[in-house]
Structure formats: C-alpha cells, structure tokens
Amino acid sequence: DVVLTQSPLSLPVTLGQPASISCRSSHSLVHSDGNIYLDWFQQRPGQSPRRLIYEASNRDSGVPDRFSGSGSGTDFTLTISRVEAEDVGIYYCMQGTHWPPVTFGGGTKVEIK
Amino acid sequence: QVQLVESGGGVVQPGTSLRLSCATSGFTFSGFGMHWVRQAPGKGLEWVAVIWYDGSKKYYADSVKGRFTISRDDSKSTLYLQINSLTTEDTAVYYCARDLGVVGPTLDYWGQGTLVTVSS
Secondary structure: OOOEEEEOOEEEEOOOOOEEEEEEEOOOOEOOOOOEOEEEEEEOOOOOOEEEEEOOOEEOOOOOOOEEEEEEOOEEEEEEOOOOHHHOEEEEEEEOOOOOOOEEOOOEEEEEO | OOEEEEEOOEEEOOOOOEEEEEEEEOOOHHHOEEEEEEEOOOOOEEEEEEEOOOOOOEEEOOOOOOOEEEEEEOOOOEEEEEEOOOOHHHOEEEEEEEEOOOOOOOEEEEOOOEEEEEOO
C-alpha cells in the first residue's frame, strides 16, 4: 500500500503569514494515464472533511485562491499564501493513483500563534 | 444541492452488528461510485470501502474485510454499510463520500458522519 507522510504534524502560524504542508509518498503518484491522483482536504473543528485541491494542483470551486497545491512524483505541497482565522483545522492529503486501498496522510494541524 | 446524510450509528456492544445508511439527494446517485471513510476519536481519516457506480465492484480495507459489507439501493439513492462482529477498534465517526473520479477516486462531497461507539 502507498504510505503518505505529512509534515509537520503541527503548524502554528501568524495571521497573514504563509503556511506550507508537505505530503511525501512511498511511491510515485503519477498514474500511467499521466494524471496525479492526489487530493488535499481541510477538516475544520467539528466538521466533515472538505476537498480543497484535486489532482495535485486544481483548486475546487469556492476555495479561496490563497490555497494552492503543487508537486509531482513523490513530493507534494499545500500552500496557504496568507493564513486567515478560518483556516484553522487539520489538513489531509489523499492518494488514488494506486488503489485500492485509498490512503490518507496522517494530517497536519494548523493553528494560529 | 448535493447532500449526504448518514444515520444508524449508536452505542453497541462488542460482537454485535450494525447497519449504517447514507441517504443522498441533489445528484444522480446511480451515476457515482461511493465510499465509506471512518475517523476514530482524535485520529486521522481511514478509508473503509468503495462500491462502483453500478454495484459491479466492491473493495474493502484489509482491517474490515470479511466483516463489513458495502451496498447500495439506487431506487432509494441510499448507500449502506453492514458492520458485523464489532470490536472496540471500530469505534469511529463513519462518513460516506461521493466519488467524482473516473480513473482515480476523488471524494468531492462528504456527509456529516455518524458516530459508532463500541463498548461493553
């Protein structure tokens, strides 16, 4: 199974400052069809997960443009250009290139300093 | 708008069974694969199972294989998860999610979750 390792586990950020979350895969996530099936989710306290980014770099409709995804192969990054208070929560990466099973990263908790 | 509403959770004893439901609306249910994902208290997300849009394929996490059964009723736009031989390790919030993907899965809508607590 593909293992996704997220870092850091916890990310204290000052409002208005950038934040970056890393997701490293045990296997390349480039599918034989050329696509990368790597998504990012946000889970605010007490809420369900919400997809932010699909196929590594495509932002979902309604997601603020301060969120961006990048990467290829085994290394991926979710970047928040300027953190706002509503961004507090836990962020997960998920891969669907080599499935089943679908696998998730362990999560990164973003909090305000 | 797309809605997914889980139900059927509760407090149950080890060794018993439970059936979770996920009632959907706002989209053509029969056209989408569907997943169950769970989250133990204070822990991360764990994929549980998937069923193809037409019910032709079903896959399970190794941790639940042989005990969980995913199914769907397109006439009711509802997804199910039958859970047998419950253990304390099955205690979690169970989410259903819609799969928008064609090749690789991508879970674009999630329900609010239903809590299953296994305790004697």
